[in-house]
Amino acid sequence: MELRSKVPAGPIELKWDKHRFEMKLVNPANKRKFTVIVVGSGLAGGAAAATLSELGYRVKCFCFQDSPRRAHSIAAQGGINAAKNYRNDGDSVYRLFYDTVKGGDFRAREGNVYRLAQISVEIIDQCVAQGVPFAREYGGLLANRSFGGAQVSRTFYARGQTGQQLLLGAYQALEKEVARGGVTMYSRTEMLDVVVIDGRARGIVVRDLVTGKIESHAADAVVLGTGGYGNVFYLSTNAKGSNATAIWRAHKRGAAFANPCYTQIHPTCIPVSGEYQSKLTLMSESLRNDGRVWVPAAAGDERAPDQIPESERDYYLERRYPSFGNLAPRDIASRAAKAVCDEGRGVGPTRLGVYLDFADAIQRVGASTIRERYGNLFEMYGRITDEDPYRVPMRIFPAVHYTMGGLWVDYNLMSTIPGLHVIGEANFSDHGANRLGASALMQGLADGYFVLPSTIGDYLASEKPAPVDTTHPEFRLTEGEVADRTRKLLAIKGKRTVDSFHRELGRIMWEQCGMARTATGLEQAIVQIPSLREEFWRNVNVPGSDAELNQAVEKAGRVADFLELGELMCRDALHREESCGGHFREEYQTADGEARRDDDRFAYVAAWAYTGDHAAPRLCKEPLDFEYVHLAQRSYK
Numbered sequence: 001m002e003l004r005s006k007v008p009a010g011p012i013e014l015k016w017d018k019h020r021f022e023m024k025l026v027n028p029a030n031k032r033k034f035t036v037i038v039v040g041s042g043l044a045g046g047a048a049a050a051t052l053s054e055l056g057y058r059v060k061c062f063c064f065q066d067s068p069r070r071a072h073s074i075a076a077q078g079g080i081n082a083a084k085n086y087r088n089d090g091d092s093v094y095r096l097f098y099d100t101v102k103g104g105d106f107r108a109r110e111g112n113v114y115r116l117a118q119i120s121v122e123i124i125d126q127c128v129a130q131g132v133p134f135a136r137e138y139g140g141l142l143a144n145r146s147f148g149g150a151q152v153s154r155t156f157y158a159r160g161q162t163g164q165q166l167l168l169g170a171y172q173a174l175e176k177e178v179a180r181g182g183v184t185m186y187s188r189t190e191m192l193d194v195v196v197i198d199g200r201a202r203g204i205v206v207r208d209l210v211t212g213k214i215e216s217h218a219a220d221a222v223v224l225g226t227g228g229y230g231n232v233f234y235l236s237t238n239a240k241g242s243n244a245t246a247i248w249r250a251h252k253r254g255a256a257f258a259n260p261c262y263t264q265i266h267p268t269c270i271p272v273s274g275e276y277q278s279k280l281t282l283m284s285e286s287l288r289n290d291g292r293v294w295v296p297a298a299a300g301d302e303r304a305p306d307q308i309p310e311s312e313r314d315y316y317l318e319r320r321y322p323s324f325g326n327l328a329p330r331d332i333a334s335r336a337a338k339a340v341c342d343e344g345r346g347v348g349p350t351r352l353g354v355y356l357d358f359a360d361a362i363q364r365v366g367a368s369t370i371r372e373r374y375g376n377l378f379e380m381y382g383r384i385t386d387e388d389p390y391r392v393p394m395r396i397f398p399a400v401h402y403t404m405g406g407l408w409v410d411y412n413l414m415s416t417i418p419g420l421h422v423i424g425e426a427n428f429s430d431h432g433a434n435r436l437g438a439s440a441l442m443q444g445l446a447d448g449y450f451v452l453p454s455t456i457g458d459y460l461a462s463e464k465p466a467p468v469d470t471t472h473p474e475f476r477l478t479e480g481e482v483a484d485r486t487r488k489l490l491a492i493k494g495k496r497t498v499d500s501f502h503r504e505l506g507r508i509m510w511e512q513c514g515m516a517r518t519a520t521g522l523e524q525a526i527v528q529i530p531s532l533r534e535e536f537w538r539n540v541n542v543p544g545s546d547a548e549l550n551q552a553v554e555k556a557g558r559v560a561d562f563l564e565l566g567e568l569m570c571r572d573a574l575h576r577e578e579s580c581g582g583h584f585r586e587e588y589q590t591a592d593g594e595a596r597r598d599d600d601r602f603a604y605v606a607a608w609a610y611t612g613d614h615a616a617p618r619l620c621k622e623p624l625d626f627e628y629v630h631l632a633q634r635s636y637k
Contacts, residue, residue, distance in 0.1 A: 104432020
């Protein structure tokens, strides 16, 4: 499998503009002749569907939720980055580019990252024009706050509900196009396979989640904007419905899967409270602007936080990383929290927690100001924990949040299957081994509003795909394979629930491929997961039928995919004998416990090709060159 990144030559600040000029165009009269399928209706998918329709393409948009407004993008809290430099504090497109490459521990393409930083300034203008209610300063200018991994204020926000407001902007643009007739919307519909004809993606097979009907849809190009795969860990900050089926089925049809082991552990989540908890709740990283992170200085100290004097507290992020303090990047802050808890200094009933304390900020600016900045987050925390964070510190602990890995794409966002484009968190492209906070919303909207609408036209104009409809034999064949898989799950009639398998897989993944990894643990997981997968296909119980609303069937198919993806993640983590970003191998760390990269051996994208259900995947490599941000040990001290 050849991995051609197609990053254009020339100075980095001119690459995107030069590329846009050199790409082939589809004239307005011809756009209406092409049909594009967009799977997913979150920030990336919704923005792409709306924009492609506005350009004149015929668009079919699919989501498994009852409305595009239910996409998981709505859960994002803290903000969206853009290099506007409204604070006049030294920000620039180049600094955002630099911070992102460094924050990703030098495991992302420079060309992609610079384009993201360039486009960031346009995103804010687009969203303001849509009516997104960003926070504003007293004089009317858009407000900014800081996020981890940066020493400037570049994050635009709408209290603690930025994702919701941005999604409503994209949703309104999408619904306008639905009303106009440019987009046909298919809700409560799940993609279960991609149809490849003559080596090109020409459609998808879906299941109507209400009736159970399986049917096909043909198109000239297919776009996947289906989010990440953090739910492979069972407990994560993702919505329970978030899954990897769309990208995993595409992988099995020939799309390379890149850097699957790069998982982001978010440091600011409400700790696990019980064995049968089904998901975790994120508390925005923005809280670390005003909240100070600390634990007792002595192990085993069980006093209430207000009984522990300042001299007996360890503000460990401020101590270890004085330049960035509480706004150290997520991977570093997460590992630091794990380290103090491993020393026996964790807080709360499970001792797996640290304090996020707002007492100093409330004393400095007043509770009313803190309420203006974070009121809905404080309210959410209070409802979940029955504690008042205005009076006592929040308790937080790291949890699985975002996945930097995903389907490999080139500079045009096209996978190794021609015609199959992948956007947002579903691809691997821009964040390297660790995503800086407030960059997920930026990437999703950059891909959907600005990048894909330009690059997909180049594909259609260059390839001029021949007409295909769902009567083609490949559609019938793929439909049959999808139906057979569902019937096979229903016929097992075993004794274990789908959730019990998912929970066990999650435990293996968290313990062996979570915040810290070892060769021994990963080798154990590579034995345990296939054994669990074999038992799943022999002993799972999926009640009901396939001809009706059946959420057990939905979950079973998704967990079956997680059981395959989990093994690939462990194989990827085992082969990468270094530590970088969210991938922390305990064997590869510096004397003071920081990640130790091996640039001579691993400065590449690891893209895995599927070779069969019972065959080892094949590793393909895309070398990474760093011409502008030179390789260096990452430091935030």
